[in-house]
Amino acid sequence: MALLLNERDVRTLLSMADLIEAMEAALAAFSTGKVRQPVRSIIELGSHGFFGVMPAAYDEAAGAKLVTVVPGNHERGLPSHLATILLFDPQTGALEAMLDGRYITEARTAAVSAVSARHLARPDSRVAAIIGSGVQARSHADALSRVLALQEFRVWSPSADHRHAAARDIEAATDVKTTASPSAREAVDGADVVVLVTSAAAPVIEDAWITEAVHVIGVGACRPTQREMPGALVGRARLIVDSRDAAMKEAGDILLAQKDGANVHIAAELGEICAGLAPGREAADDVTIFKSLGLAVEDIVSAALVLRRAREAGAGTTIELG
Numbered sequence: 001m002a003l004l005l006n007e008r009d010v011r012t013l014l015s016m017a018d019l020i021e022a023m024e025a026a027l028a029a030f031s032t033g034k035v036r037q038p039v040r041s042i043i044e045l046g047s048h049g050f051f052g053v054m055p056a057a058y059d060e061a062a063g064a065k066l067v068t069v070v071p072g073n074h075e076r077g078l079p080s081h082l083a084t085i086l087l088f089d090p091q092t093g094a095l096e097a098m099l100d101g102r103y104i105t106e107a108r109t110a111a112v113s114a115v116s117a118r119h120l121a122r123p124d125s126r127v128a129a130i131i132g133s134g135v136q137a138r139s140h141a142d143a144l145s146r147v148l149a150l151q152e153f154r155v156w157s158p159s160a161d162h163r164h165a166a167a168r169d170i171e172a173a174t175d176v177k178t179t180a181s182p183s184a185r186e187a188v189d190g191a192d193v194v195v196l197v198t199s200a201a202a203p204v205i206e207d208a209w210i211t212e213a214v215h216v217i218g219v220g221a222c223r224p225t226q227r228e229m230p231g232a233l234v235g236r237a238r239l240i241v242d243s244r245d246a247a248m249k250e251a252g253d254i255l256l257a258q259k260d261g262a263n264v265h266i267a268a269e270l271g272e273i274c275a276g277l278a279p280g281r282e283a284a285d286d287v288t289i290f291k292s293l294g295l296a297v298e299d300i301v302s303a304a305l306v307l308r309r310a311r312e313a314g315a316g317t318t319i320e321l322g
Contacts, residue, residue: 003316005306007100013309014104016142019111019302020118024274026301027115027242031271034058035297039246042223048072050223056296061304063087065101065296069222071199079135080199081105085303095321097307101299108302109294110139112242112270113217116290117193118147119273119280120240121215125192126151131184131204131228132197133157133166136219140195141170141178148193153178156187157198185209196220196228201252207232212285218253219292226252229289235262237287240270246293253291 005013029035037056044050049070056063067083074080083101088094117125125148130137133155141153153170155178157163163180171178181187188194188209198204198220207230210216216237221228234257241247244266247254257264268278270290281288310316 002095002319002321003097003307003310004319005097005099005310005316007103009310009315010100010103010306013306013313013315014107014302016107016111017146018305019107020114020143020146022301022305023108023111023298024115026295026297027112027269027271028275029058029271030243030295030297031269031277032275037296039243039249040296045070054296054299056300057090058297059090061087061300062090063300063303065105065299067101067105085299087300087303087307097303097310097316098319099303099306101303104299104302104306105294106135106139108298109136109219109292110143112292112298113140113195113219113290114143114147115274116217116240116270116292117144117215119270120288120290121148121193122213122281122284125215127154127191128152128193128195129154129156129181129187129191130166130195130197131156131187132195132220133159133162134197136197137166137195138169138173140197140217140219141174141176144193144195145174145176150176152176154181154187154191155179156181156184193217198228200228201226203230204228205233206230207236210287212287214287216287216289217292218289221252222250222293224250224252224255227256229253229257231257231260231262233287234289235264237289238267238282239265240268240273240288240290241266242270242292242295244269246295247291250293251291
């Protein structure tokens with residue numbers, strides 16, 4: 001017998017505050033060798049998207065996320081990222097749960113970014129620029145507002161309607177002043193934290209816009225041919241990743257910067273910082289970058305948290321496959 005949990009169930013049971021703490025622990029477990037996890041496998045869906053398989057196991061949970069990314073889905077009225085997460089009993093191998101993974105992906109990605117801001121942004125950060133206006137813009141504003149005493153969000157994306165809608169939603173959800181900036185440069189100018197949550201394949205910011213003491217969070221550009229940041233910026237910043245192995249296989253922001261001739265050095269995994277094995281922000285004027293690709297363990301830990309809450313609340317639908 002297994003439990004089926006749809007997106008409504010997941011949203012009801014998963015809080016961002018709890019998720020941030022769970023992601024910090026998951027990152028530390030990953031970077032201290034407690035998680036068994038290969039780099040995800042990707043299959044191209046022709047020229048219009050890709051399908052990924054992301055398995056992970058450790059003592060407390062085992063499972064896999066099956067995820068598709070189809071940018072053209074927006075024209076169909078569907079999310080570009082769709083996912084299903086399967087959880088198995090790590091002792092018996094029996095199926096424990098099947099969960100909708102779309103919202104988990106949305107929320108855990110932002111929670112991990114918040115962990116990076118907790119350790120790498122200046123504690124006195126007050127202004128965050130968000131480049132992008134989709135679900136990740138909204139979830140990142142929620143997560144960042146929980147770890148930093150922010151006084152202003154600035155949102156920019158190419159569509160004026162989209163950025164104004166995102167700004168309204170973010171201000172209503174976080175109670176933080178939020179403006180729709182007329183340009184990416186104006187959004188970034190003077191910001192303490194810059195969040196890149198786009199579907200762009202080429203840089204959406206310029207190196208000269210990022211001054212000292214800024215923390216940059218790069219979330220989009222999850223393929224080797226895509227980038228959101230210029231190589232010069234990646235080369236001069238203190239670069240933190242979620243996984244070294246994944247970054248050197250998938251992160252176009254890093255791989256293309258190296259191709260440009262930038263001297264790119266990965267200073268640490270975020271989990272090493274969470275575990276106390278590497279320092280967080282070292283100097284007030286450091287420019288730091290967290291390049292996020294997403295780890296299967298983040299999905300499995302998130303799903304396991306939802307499953308525990310579902311059992312406590314008697315939520316979900318019991319299914320039997322055998």
